[in-house]
């Protein structure tokens with residue numbers, strides 16, 4: 001493998017990064033004490049950046065990163081990474097979504113129990129030499145209702161554990177259905193219903209525009225008096241000011257917080273309240289979780305550099321391995337079809353219509369569409385286009401992309417048909433993989449051809465007249481251009497026709513001009529793919 005430099009800017013398990021250490025050609029640099037400005041200076045020349053939640057991967061940092069290809073988040077939340085900036089620059093972002101689920105769920109339970117039984121408060125009093133058994137009377141969990149807002153990996157694991165404490169569970173998640181809830185033996189409701197019904201509320205959503213301050217003054221207003229609340233997900237899901245007021249007013253009897261609106265914390269007023277127990281973002285801080293997440297991101301980084309595939313991308317849809325193995329052979333053909341059409345049109349696409357037929361119609365085809373777009377866009381935008389940003393850049397450039405699937409593949413096992421609309425007109429092609437013979441372009445506009453989509457090609461639109469093929473051959477021969485293969489297609493005898501030539505070296509502009517001067521020839525396009 002070529003040399004790749006990986007910068008790790010947050011503390012990470014040394015045992016967990018063994019896939020990086022064990023791969024020849026990968027150099028790992030640990031530097032976990034950099035401030036944002038130092039990091040921005042250091043990032044030049046690094047191919048990968050691995051972070052936890054401390055490093056803020058901002059647009060400014062991404063813009064400074066001249067070689068960065070992949071950002072690995074050793075954990076779940078990617079709210080510290082500017083995904084849009086990374087995607088725009090074609091940088092893949094991967095996370096480790098499963099490795100710390102168990103630890104975060106256990107921490108949530110630890111926080112719930114500590115809060116319900118006031119363990120941290122009692123311990124602090126004992127430390128101060130007090131033997132106070134009256135001030136720290138708690139509440140039981142058994143028979144109480146726990147509201148789970150966000151029923152993903154961690155929310156669901158918390159529910160299983162809380163059921164073990166004989167709590168009743170009511171949950172809200174946009175993906176949770178009545179049937180699923182029944183199967184799990186829990187109740188299901190809207191956020192409002194969950195908040196109204198619960199003695200304890202725990203949040204487990206990501207932090208996004210839609211979930212910022214999800215638990216705000218209005219939400220506290222819906223809750224039961226004496227409710228206790230837990231946040232081991234992300235600071236900002238709960239409005240801290242509203243929480244402070246709700247505790248002061250007596251509405252909220254307890255809060256267990258692992259995460260905060262600002263981290264590291266600077267405003268400690270919430271912690272002055274005796275109802276609050278807190279940890280400094282320790283949900284994933286176990287040896288097991290840290291090893292798991294470091295292994296997961298390291299494996300993805302190695303896999304990306306060696307095979308170009310990852311398991312846990314957050315800015316590129318993941319495709320299951322069994323589907324990937326079916327569509328991967330078509331990647332190269334897809335990109336070539338895009339490049340071929342762009343060369344033929346000599347213009348930029350405004351609309352791309354893609355049709356997948358035959359066996360491919362039963363597959364996830366997103367990666368193929370991205371490869372076609374890559375082929376189209378690379379012609380004008382160069383190598384900065386890759387799988388990660390092809391769709392994003394297409395949208396940014398106002399290109400409409402339509403995908404269609406159909407069963408009939410015209411006798412082929414699978415067929416990819418692409419049409420582009422440009423300022424200069426409409427162009428169509430179709431390609432397939434011929435069993436044992438590799439990729440072929442089998443259609444250009446309405447003509448049937450059989451062309452290997454590689455190397456230097458000449459596409460000639462002409463009128464079907466005796467002698468025209470010979471004249472083309474003679475002229476190219478005079479220019480020193482050797483013809484390797486030639487395909488001819490026509491609509492009808494004496495009608496419109498095309499020639500597809502494979503030539504051994506690129507045709508000079510002068511040869512093309514001379515060809516176009518021949519009376520029977522309408523248009524000549526050079527294609528280099």
Ligand SMILES: NC(=O)c1ccc[n+]([C@@H]2O[C@H](COP(=O)([O-])OP(=O)(O)OC[C@H]3O[C@@H](n4cnc5c(N)ncnc54)[C@H](O)[C@@H]3O)[C@@H](O)[C@H]2O)c1
Pocket residue numbers: 075076077078097100101104149150151152153154155172173174175204205206207210211214232233234258259281282283284285
């Ligand atoms: N404290 C820690 O150290 C720690 C550790 C791990 C994860 N986390 C955080 O915990 C959270 C959950 O992680 P996860 O692995 O379970 O993620 P997940 O993606 O499996 O689950 C998140 C769930 O939230 C749901 N959701 C999204 N918007 C919602 C809304 N408006 N209302 C209700 N539900 C909504 C989603 O449908 C999804 O099911 C994340 O914020 C993650 O960053 C914190």
Ligand SMILES: O=C(O)CC[C@@H](O)C(=O)O
Pocket residue numbers: 052053074075076077078100281283284285
């Ligand atoms: O890196 C950590 O310790 C925190 C991780 C956690 O917040 C996550 O989202 O996975």
